[in-house]
Amino acid sequence: MLSRIAESLFWIGRYVERADGTARILDVHLERLNQLPLAEQRTVSTNLLAVMGVNAEGEAPAGLQQLLHRMAFDIQQGNSIAGSLAAARENARRARETVSAPVWESLNTTWNGLTSHRQDVVGTYRFCTWVIERTATVQGLADSTMSRDDSWQFMALGRALERADMTARMLASGDEEAFRLSWANMLRCAGAYESFLRSRRAAFGDSYAVEFLLLDRLFPRSVVSSLRQVEQALIALDPEYTRTGKMDQARRLVGQARTFLEYHHSEDLLAELPEHLERVQAACSEASNAITVKYFAQAAGQAWTGEQA
Template sequence: MLSRIAESLFWIGRYVERADGTARILDVHLERLNQLPLNEQRTVSANLLAVMGATPGTQEDGPPGVQELLARLAFDTAQANSIAGSLAAARENARRARETVSTPVWESLNATWNGLAAHRQDVVGTYRFCSWVIERTATVQGLADSTMSRDDAWQFLSLGRSLERADMTARMLATGDEQAFRLSWVNMLRCAGAYESFLRSRRAAFGESFAAEFLLLDRLFPRSVVSSLRQVEQALIALDPQYHRTGAMDQARRLVGQARTFLEFHHTEDLMAELPEHLERVQAACAGASDAITAKYFSQAAERAWTGEKI
């Protein structure tokens, strides 16, 4: 497989998952923001932009408000970490890998990109926009899973999706950790689509510590950090099965494996106190693994027409 095709598939997976994760985070926070005084709206908006890696524009009147939050995280196509920017970038990468991506996946991405302009750029419109994005990204991912052979093309797509999912779940937990956000554990779980799964697994055990533990450590829930990191490892092994008697030599596998095993085998009496440290470690591992994957598999030619990570 050409490196440019592999890179496009990797970033299709990342951008689609990024749009989905950002839509989930924005949707659950907008419900709160509408009920806060203006000063608190600005504080929460600025913190949320920082957590999501979106650089706010120059504000002469103080911290960014809800309207800039919507523009930066939902509708700004120039931002690779906004919903619209991620979907546009996913569609562009699919166009470049058109001979490899299945027709249903391409048509779904193209239809999603064409539908971006139909949504209003206000709070009410953004609620519907986030729900629409979650449905569209689920459609794209479902079509990819059901119409693509489990060859290297699908592995690169799955690799990008799983790596981004681990990062986005860590960011979502970070938005619930800050005092300024004050998210309830119910909203935290619903943000990840994990509420029903959590109730079935925990039953009578409720509280923010249990919710954070579920989203961070549960091995069976596909959006948990540990499960996502395990999926990254499986994709890396499928792409390059290594047989060394002295351990894994692949840098990306080493970073991801270290992050996953630390989470799985680290015991703590107070998870919430250590949560920021865990989330920072996960995000650093995802960023390092992305760089290692790029260095190993993708062309570094200066003249290439599109780039990967922009955050």
């Protein structure tokens, strides 16, 4: 496979997952933001933009409308929902001969519908719901219409790597002091509420919710599960049959981050959460750089925004 095609597939997976994750995070924050006084709206909006890597240094505190524009509708911003979907569609166009026709048509239809939504609070609610449905359609079509060859593995690799990063950012945006989100809202943000209730039954609380989203091995959006999916894709792309511990750099970084979480015992996970999230995001960024160097024939690593149209 040509490296440019592999790179496009990798970033399709990342951008579609980023749009989905950003829509989930924005949706769960909007209701409370809309009820806050103007000064608090600006503080929370600025903090949320910073968590999502959207806020530019030196700018004045952002209000609610600036938050909606930057996180949802700014098509020039690679970290926004619209910008991510536009970049995913452009990468699919470049890899048109590799992605299946249903995946291309779904991404193209989604791109054509980006400008048909009202850019107020109510319109953004509906936009986020629409985006979650459209990204689920794209991912479902990719899973059901593409062979499990290298092309699908690169897309799955990008999706899993981005999912680990987005879940970490979602947990960071659920910090009680800065955002005052309940544990139930954090779980709903990740689509994990029902799964959590079935696994925990009567054990409720912030610490249990954080533990579930960070460490649960069976829930696909948890950080540990996502990192495991990254490892599986890397193994499928480059199996190594050695009797020593040597492996490629991306697998080493992801494996170290996952095993640290799985085997680290803590009596107070909430107190250590910022350190864990910072470690996960750093591992995802460094693993992305390592994947770029190994597979995409570029001397410099990609930033979190990656290649855009």
